[in-house]
Structures are given as structure tokens and as C-alpha cells.
Amino acid sequence: MRLSQYKNIILDCDGVILDSNALKESNIKSVVKNYLDKESLNEFIDYFVGNNGITREVKIRKFFNPPTSEEVLKNYSDLNASSLMNSELTKGFHSFYENVLFHFKGTKIVLSGGAETELISVLAHKNIFRQFNEICGGPNSKYDHLDRLNLKGPTLYIGDSKLDYEVANHFNFNFLFMFGYTQVKDWKSYVTEKNITYFQDWTEFPNEC
Secondary structure (H helix, E strand, O other), X not given: OOHXXXXXXXXXXXXXXXXXXXXXXXXXXXHHOOOOOHHXXXXXXXXXXXXXXXXXXXXXXXHOOHHHHHHHHHHHHHHXXXXXXXXXXXXXXXXHHHHOHHHOOOEEXXXXXXXXXXXXXXXXXXXXXXOOOEEEEEOXXXXXXXXXXXXXXXXXXXXXXXXXXXXXXXXXXXXXXXXXXXXXXXXXXXXXXXXXXXXXXXXHOOOOO
């Protein structure tokens, strides 16, 4: 694969740029455990994690009434705001950012289900902000952002969730699945069934610029 063939590159954030999936799972569990019994808590966490890429507003409001939803959203966002600053970059990403994205001449986009204000703060804090043309996150969906951007030309989307693949497929983008930090339990059978090219982390990225 040669990145030079693309006009646009899209990166998911959690599990692709940041090793933050497990941290966010711990944060949301910590926030909602006092609202739910054990069975309901397990059901909610399975749903929340199993739908990575969907905005938190959609997932939380599916399970809680409006006043509780807003309380949970605030507490979860507050916890993320502090803890995500200490999250690590995924293996090899800093080198990819400095040595590959720097030379990529097309449009570079971060597209996440995470809150957009959170994304901007964390990426700026980690000094991996300047290379991206767009930082896109919740509360708007990934579909909404891409409808707005209306990207032209060949596009590569790199993600770690089933939703990422579905979004890429909807817009006829090429897609790579990064599995090293994914929370998709059946990822191997999924990528095999869909004939998706996959790689573990950025040290194994199948690229020649």
C-alpha cells in the first residue's frame, strides 16, 4: 500500500491513536455503577463497549432517563478530561505521526465517537495536533461529519471497531483494521468474513510513502 495514492486519510482515535479504550471502559463503569444493579451494569457496559464509535450521548441516553443521562454524561466527561491526559499513544504512533503523516500531502482527519472538545485538548496536550486538518468528534456522529466534509478523491480510513468499517464502507473508502487495542471480541472472524486488511499497531503499518 502506498499512502501517496490517497487524497485523504482518516484515523479513529481511541485504540488507534490513543491506548484509551480500557481507560474509558473503566471510567464509564466507575460513573454508572451506583445507578445500576450488577446485571444491568454488565448489560450497559457490554452495550457501551460493544458500540465503540457511537457517541456517548446516544449510548447513555438509551439506558437512562434525561436527568440521569445528563448527570452521567457530565461525570463521565469530567473523569475523561483528567485521566485521558495520562493515556499512552499506541505503539509506533509517534513515529508514524512524525515520519509518515508529516509527508502526506492530502487531508488528515481524526474522526472519533469521543467528545470533540476532549479530543482537541488531549491531542494538543500530547503535541500531536498540528498535522491534522480536522478533529471531528461527538456529539455529532461520524456519518454526520463525513457528510459535512464531503471528501473528494481516494480515501483511507483506519479504525478499530465494526462501526469504523461500516462508516468507511458507506462512503466507499478503503479501510484498514488495527487490532492491537480493539475491544471487538470477535475481530478476527469479522475481518476474515469482510476480507478486511488488518495490522496490530503502527510498527506493522503496511505502508510505503
